[in-house]
Amino acid sequence: MDRQAILRLSLIAFLALSAPLPSKGIAGKLEVAEFGTTVDGQAIESYRLVNRRGMEAVVINYGATLVSLRVPDRYGKTADVVLGYDDLNGYEQGKSFFGGTIGRYANRIANGRFTLNGTVFHLSKNDGPNTLHGGDRGFNKRVWKAVDRSTALAQILELSYTSRDGEEGFPGNLEATVTYTLPLNSNELRLEYSAKTDKETVVNLTNHSYFNLSGDPTQEITNHELQLNASRFTPINAALIPTGELQSVSGTPFDFRKLTVIGARIDAANEQLKSGKGYDHNWVLDRTSRPELQLAARLFEPKSGRMLEILTTEPGIQFYSGNALDGTVRGKKGELYRYRTGLCLETQHFPDSPNHPNFPSTTLKPGQTYRSETVWRFSASK
Numbered sequence: 001m002d003r004q005a006i007l008r009l010s011l012i013a014f015l016a017l018s019a020p021l022p023s024k025g026i027a028g029k030l031e032v033a034e035f036g037t038t039v040d041g042q043a044i045e046s047y048r049l050v051n052r053r054g055m056e057a058v059v060i061n062y063g064a065t066l067v068s069l070r071v072p073d074r075y076g077k078t079a080d081v082v083l084g085y086d087d088l089n090g091y092e093q094g095k096s097f098f099g100g101t102i103g104r105y106a107n108r109i110a111n112g113r114f115t116l117n118g119t120v121f122h123l124s125k126n127d128g129p130n131t132l133h134g135g136d137r138g139f140n141k142r143v144w145k146a147v148d149r150s151t152a153l154a155q156i157l158e159l160s161y162t163s164r165d166g167e168e169g170f171p172g173n174l175e176a177t178v179t180y181t182l183p184l185n186s187n188e189l190r191l192e193y194s195a196k197t198d199k200e201t202v203v204n205l206t207n208h209s210y211f212n213l214s215g216d217p218t219q220e221i222t223n224h225e226l227q228l229n230a231s232r233f234t235p236i237n238a239a240l241i242p243t244g245e246l247q248s249v250s251g252t253p254f255d256f257r258k259l260t261v262i263g264a265r266i267d268a269a270n271e272q273l274k275s276g277k278g279y280d281h282n283w284v285l286d287r288t289s290r291p292e293l294q295l296a297a298r299l300f301e302p303k304s305g306r307m308l309e310i311l312t313t314e315p316g317i318q319f320y321s322g323n324a325l326d327g328t329v330r331g332k333k334g335e336l337y338r339y340r341t342g343l344c345l346e347t348q349h350f351p352d353s354p355n356h357p358n359f360p361s362t363t364l365k366p367g368q369t370y371r372s373e374t375v376w377r378f379s380a381s382k
Helices: 003-018 088-093 271-276
Strands: 031-037 043-050 056-060 065-072 078-080 113-116 119-122 145-148 154-163 174-183 188-197 225-228 232-234 280-284 294-300 306-312 316-320 344-348 370-380
Touching: 031 088, 043 145, 043 154, 043 174, 056 174, 065 370, 225 316, 271 280, 294 316, 294 344, 306 344
Parallel strands: none
Antiparallel strands: 031 043, 043 056, 056 065, 065 078, 113 119, 145 154, 154 174, 174 188, 188 370, 225 294, 232 280, 280 316, 294 306, 306 370, 316 344
């Protein structure tokens, strides 16, 4: 690096460090507050991450869950763009996975079993005959250890959890970590996952936030426009399990290679949409061979002007259009979340990968480190 480049970087760092701090909590330690006590007596805390651009994230150490995400619209007005609950009881008793860190295996495993090195492992079944999002009590229902790793340039929260050998049927003691990073000068939330095991196992971690970029959870997400950088998806059977095929999106309602209104084709006469009761499928991202962050999706809400860009190191993304929301789930401020008022874009390996050798492997061996990174980058059109 030449001398001029070094001077430029030094100037950028100086400006970032010397910029005025408009509100409490931006520099130094995270703001911490009590969030409640679990039914078995464990104290739960919330951690508030804020930056200089009007963005704020609140995370709790129960489930390493994102409970709130406030971002500005085209007029600079901030609103919460994720669904969730007002209190801990909602997250303990709720079944919608709002904002949770999902593991040990995100998405579905067919018939609650897989084979590894000739040994069949039987998992807890919580989705008919299948295992969904880690089983009866996945990572989103566990208490994580939180550590403030904030620096002068970012608010950083690191959460860790050790999943014991045999938990929900999975082999190996797995040490998992998820880190939320909010840079002070850019409206993006970084989610970094890592894991190590003492026995060969399978791992697939993600976040299960439900987005509504309007900031108004009474509005359906069908007016949002979505782009997925994927020319194939994994078709499913009636039990929502991938068939193993990688099917082209061309000429189907699954072609989101350009920004497309979600509601335009969601109720089309299509067997895959019938099986999912809307969109509930994994898209195969068009990635280069390099294991780096690449753009996976764009989500745009025209009234607010908010745009979410998702970058990830993962090979797939699950788009779920909130088909099971039915007005019976009482969320924040007592709001009843109705049909399709939130959507999920879960960066991931493919569903049921342990039972499909042609899918990217989710196997983790002792001595290896599982790593995954996803960035949610927000902006607003004028």
